[in-house]
Amino acid sequence: MSFKSKLAAGLFVSISLLGANGAIANANIPDAARIKPITYGNVVDKEIDVDWKNPKVKFDEWSKLIKVTSKVSGDYYYVVLDRDYKTNVSNGVTEGLITRWGSDTVTGYQYMYGGCGLWVCTSGSDFREFSGVIELYYAGETYLVYGDSGEYSLPQSFISNIISTNGDQSLSIKLSKGRGDTKVFPVGKGTLKSIARLFQAEQKTWQKPKVSIQISTVSKSSLPAEDLIPKIAPSVVSIRTDKSLGSGFIVSTDGLIMTNRHVVTGSGVGKFQISTSSNQKTTASVVYIDKQLDFAILKPDTRLQAAPLPICYLSYPKAGQDVIAIGSPDGIAGTVTKGVVSAVRQPVDQLRGLAPEGVLLVQHDAAISPGNSGGPLVNSRGELLGVNTYGLNQTADGRSLQNINFAISIVDVLKALELRAPVAVNPKLLNACGNIAQ
Incomplete structure (x- = not known):
């Protein structure tokens, strides 16, 4: 040979x-x-x-x-x-x-x-x-x-x-x-x-931004994907530089954008090109990075005309729950894939390094690819469950794997930001995620 x-x-x-x-x-x-x-x-x-x-x-x-x-x-x-x-x-x-x-x-x-x-x-x-x-x-x-x-x-x-x-x-x-x-x-x-x-x-101390989240009104029952996507797609963004690309979403009432830390660190630039499915374009700067949980927050120079995603801030998803991932795999913006939550697990054994101890990973089988990183994982009512981060394709010894993907739980991200849950006038109206279902 x-x-x-x-x-x-x-x-x-x-x-x-x-x-x-x-x-x-x-x-x-x-x-x-x-x-x-x-x-x-x-x-x-x-x-x-x-x-x-x-x-x-x-x-x-x-x-x-x-x-x-x-x-x-x-x-x-x-x-x-x-x-x-x-x-x-x-x-x-x-x-x-x-x-x-x-x-x-x-x-x-x-x-x-x-x-x-x-x-x-x-x-x-x-x-x-x-x-x-x-x-x-x-x-x-x-x-x-x-x-x-x-x-x-x-x-x-x-x-x-x-x-x-x-x-x-x-x-x-x-x-x-x-x-x-x-x-x-x-x-x-x-x-x-x-x-x-x-x-x-190069160790930096970031001041945690004041992120304002709100109680949203969502559907009482699950929506077909074709009805759900028009409601949430305007809040999803593509993040691009000459050397990198990724996804993100509007997370707060003041227009801040959340994505993965590894999307924005090491890009070689200070400004990121932001675009939406409605062809809105602006630039944004990083205002906060959490290296432990691999998320970052960007502030756009011009506020995008889109509402923040409804956030499931009160509970973790359950295995078997339907989910949808939206992002820009390989720069193809607005790509939608469907799947289910496979498990909600701690990063132990071969998953060490994906997140610190005490943080939960949402494992799911909605197809994701390079460029999806930082995009949202939502449930069938459009509520944000996590930030898509990694796709596991093969084991270390060469065995192929399929449909093993991970998102960082949004509940843990909000805890890291030390955010308090919004106050509801009538808590009895809230669903399991903390939003008003009607």
Whole structure:
């Protein structure tokens, strides 16, 4: 079997992180969100991002903290690049990985290329993104990390552990399907020290916004999807930049938009293009991020002419309940899918990393794809149940999975925002979600 055919025969697994992310820039970001300049220690300045994906590129800044600044806008962000590899002295094959660490993301690639060893020469090369679940081992803890297109959103617990230990422990990355027998790669100590500096410098304290929710009037009985969608679609938005896309929805009476944190962090911009099914367009800025629960709140520059979604703020959904997901998979706005709640569960075992302990995940089988991230999951009366976040497509060992999707419960999101339930004049009129059914 040839070198390239061995690579092609390998199995690679995938999990969809329903959005896109990269590094955070500073353009038009509120003061609370700005990246503070790192003024201590050695920082390498670059005017453009390096060709870090090429394993053969001549590059002297591995393991160093790099400040990348735009020539046009002056915006900047920080990254740390790491490369770990080994060469087989017998056949000359070099294999390894390259990782790019941002403030709360890691992007990775595996690579192989041929050469001449003591006994034989090999030719060909292969270079592909990380796929499936990756595991991070640090300070005796294991972190399951989920992503898509080689890019992964780092759990806040992992970031906090790096900060508290100052990066003094050993860090390794385990790939769900490595090259040959190589599945676990160590991250260099110099790289880890730079990552710790990056995390320490970019910890932000966000002031919780005043989000105003209201008791809504909803149908007493379930509505057919064709009757329900016209009522809720105007409140769903597409969120786009040149590098990423996602979904969101109007959550409050003052027009604030909710989405996933991983949709808006790492996009490289401070303003996001917002559009609705009625062709309203505006831009919006991030005003709050919760890394633990993976949600964010945006404030549009021009208020959209649409009502907030009715919110199921008093109760969690039940298994078997009909649900509808609306979003912009692959940028196709206004896409509607139907399903049922499969379970309401805590993020334990293989679901660790999706949400912190104590938070409930709404598992459902309404089809979602990249770009759906941040969109609403609603019941058959149009009441918001959760924020769509992840789709699980395959296991770490390559087995296919279908219709296993997750949303962060809106009840837990509202708890994190420390919101109080609206006061009803006559509580007897309220349904299980806290709205008036008629």
